[in-house]
Amino acid sequence: MQGINFILQLHKPFLFHKPAIFSQKAVSGNSNNKHGYTLLPAYRMVAVQPNKVSVAEQLLSSQATPISLTRYLLEVAKQNKELEDMVGLINGIQFACKKISSMVGKAGVTDLMGSYQGLVNFHGEEQKKLDVLSNEVLKNALKFSGKMAVIASEEEDVPIMVEESYSGNYVVVFDPLDGSSNLDAGLPTGTIFGVFQQQFACLVREFEEQIDQVELACLQNTLQPGRRLIAAGYCIYSSSTMLVLSLGNGSHCFTLDTEVGEFVLTRANMKIPQRGHIYSFNESNYYQWDKGIQEYIERLKKGNNQSATRYSSRYVGSMVADVHRTLLYGGIFGYPADQKNVGGKLRLVYECAPMAYLVEQAGGKATTGREDILDITPKSIHERKPLVLGSPDDIEEFLQVYGMSLVNREAMHIEE
Numbered sequence: 001m002q003g004i005n006f007i008l009q010l011h012k013p014f015l016f017h018k019p020a021i022f023s024q025k026a027v028s029g030n031s032n033n034k035h036g037y038t039l040l041p042a043y044r045m046v047a048v049q050p051n052k053v054s055v056a057e058q059l060l061s062s063q064a065t066p067i068s069l070t071r072y073l074l075e076v077a078k079q080n081k082e083l084e085d086m087v088g089l090i091n092g093i094q095f096a097c098k099k100i101s102s103m104v105g106k107a108g109v110t111d112l113m114g115s116y117q118g119l120v121n122f123h124g125e126e127q128k129k130l131d132v133l134s135n136e137v138l139k140n141a142l143k144f145s146g147k148m149a150v151i152a153s154e155e156e157d158v159p160i161m162v163e164e165s166y167s168g169n170y171v172v173v174f175d176p177l178d179g180s181s182n183l184d185a186g187l188p189t190g191t192i193f194g195v196f197q198q199q200f201a202c203l204v205r206e207f208e209e210q211i212d213q214v215e216l217a218c219l220q221n222t223l224q225p226g227r228r229l230i231a232a233g234y235c236i237y238s239s240s241t242m243l244v245l246s247l248g249n250g251s252h253c254f255t256l257d258t259e260v261g262e263f264v265l266t267r268a269n270m271k272i273p274q275r276g277h278i279y280s281f282n283e284s285n286y287y288q289w290d291k292g293i294q295e296y297i298e299r300l301k302k303g304n305n306q307s308a309t310r311y312s313s314r315y316v317g318s319m320v321a322d323v324h325r326t327l328l329y330g331g332i333f334g335y336p337a338d339q340k341n342v343g344g345k346l347r348l349v350y351e352c353a354p355m356a357y358l359v360e361q362a363g364g365k366a367t368t369g370r371e372d373i374l375d376i377t378p379k380s381i382h383e384r385k386p387l388v389l390g391s392p393d394d395i396e397e398f399l400q401v402y403g404m405s406l407v408n409r410e411a412m413h414i415e416e
């Protein structure tokens, strides 16, 4: 895998230039290479700009009956022709979320708790049974949506290209079951996903063990900065199952009505509070953090901060749950770098970037402490980054305190 990421880097200049419009004609006109892949010119990025009036808000205010996610998607597609293909894609994801929700809910009585003996993922982490099953469910739902070009998952060591018969133009990155170490205790878990348009089109005609340069170029589609996301969302499996989605025009929350088996719109255009009073960090890492992080948290605990309020601490250890609470109640969530996780712990591509997108869409901010999460171009699919996100005033204050500590370090010539 290290090698693959290295080669992806080498091939980077080969990509993302020479714009041309993607067309089916171009597909058939190209000759195949020996591995059966068809390489197409990169096609122009279409900046998807959904209608400025929030469809979710319109629907919620004009209807007495519940608005299903499917209905919402059809309405969005009616008003934004360029999003028509998104209906099939998000429908695939919502089906997978329902299935995973059902599996999580029944895990205790269907022997789905615990780990697969001896199974570890690419990161060396022990895989839970439900990690593996959720990954399969989501992968299949996406593949058979017929809209996918490339899929990248936390549970796969390399991205997967979708065969020609099912392929489309979208690239989806996901963590199928985040927080799964909390599963056996019945704590919340979640699925996180982000959607890009493919920048470099390619078709896979047959499965090949060998990865060649053409295939590597196709896989580069997954290494796009968060600013290029055209949709993102998460599903939280908790006291209820909720799917929070943004197609670039606000973040909206749909709750699973288990009686009818549909997600229904429960919060249109979510707005994160301007400032909160909760901080959410794994404080057992305190002595491994930078001075700047320590000082910021000290201020919150003492009430020696801009709002002169002592903050409460809440930390589930399931990112989806901690981010969901932060979106609703405000405050700050973070997993900064520490002496053990020197580059941060959370994954940029399928954890940090989709969450940053949703939080920004709700009026919040997400940063590493030095740069906006959404501005970072990933170097590899499983890259980690420090992440701090939340209410705009809290993040501003964090950046001031942390920024000062960096300035002081530089002034004292302390190396990182």
Ligand code: AFP
Pocket (backbone or CB within 6 Å): 177, 178, 179, 180, 181, 182, 282, 317, 318, 319, 320, 335, 345, 346
């Ligand atoms: P698991 O999926 O292994 O439970 O990890 C969860 C997670 O990636 C993220 O959801 C949490 O915010 C973070 O790790 C918790 O990490 P700590 O246990 O180190 O606090």
